[in-house]
Amino acid sequence: MPQLSYDVGLWLYVLILLCMVGLLAFLHLAQTTSVTKQIEEMESLEGELRQLKWDNNALLLQIVQYQQMLRIQQEARAMGLAEAEDIEYVEVVLDQPDTSLGGDIAQHSPLSPPMGPSHLPVWLQHVLRQFGDWAGGGTARAEPLEQ
Incomplete structure (x- = not known):
């Protein structure tokens, strides 16, 4: 391999150095x-x-306005609804169950609510209890529900 002159070697190093600087500049720019x-x-x-936050706040304000009792009453009146004047609870009395079979049918009914704590809402427990009483031939009482 022939020996390069000092000037050619110097220019070669300068060219390599310029290529490296150009590559670094390109990477930095990218x-x-x-x-x-x-x-x-x-x-x-x-x-x-x-x-989106502005839109959400506007919707929340609209929800609050729709939930105002005065507006709900106006909407109800516009639809022709009125407040109930007289509320009456009715007690439904059924025939006494036939206990000659050895027990109350409602206790063994699959429709009666399970014993102990339940995952069902209170109102549904009341309905199931009333239906179980009715299915067992007992007295199904209409009870007011606690809110």
């Missing part, structure tokens, strides 16, 4: 461009989030 695009996208998403 990274800066990527970061700038991400910042623009983030600002756009923040603007969208801000608009």
Whole structure:
């Protein structure tokens, strides 16, 4: 392999050094461009989030306005509804159960609510108890429910 002169070797090193500096500049420029695009996208998403929060607040305000009792009463009157004037609870009396079979049918009915704590709401427990009493031939009493 022939020996390169000192001037050619120097120019070769300078050329390699310039290529490396150019490569580093290109990488830096590419990274800066990527970061700038991400910042623009983030600002756009923040603007969208801000608009969605404004829309959400407007909807919450609208919900509060619709939940006002005065507005509900006006809407009910507009639909022709009126407040109940007289509420009466009716007691339904059925025939006495036939106990000659050895027990109350309602106790063994699959429709009667289970013993102990239940995962059912209280109103449903009352309905099931009344239905079990009725199915067993006993007295099904209409009970007011606690709110």
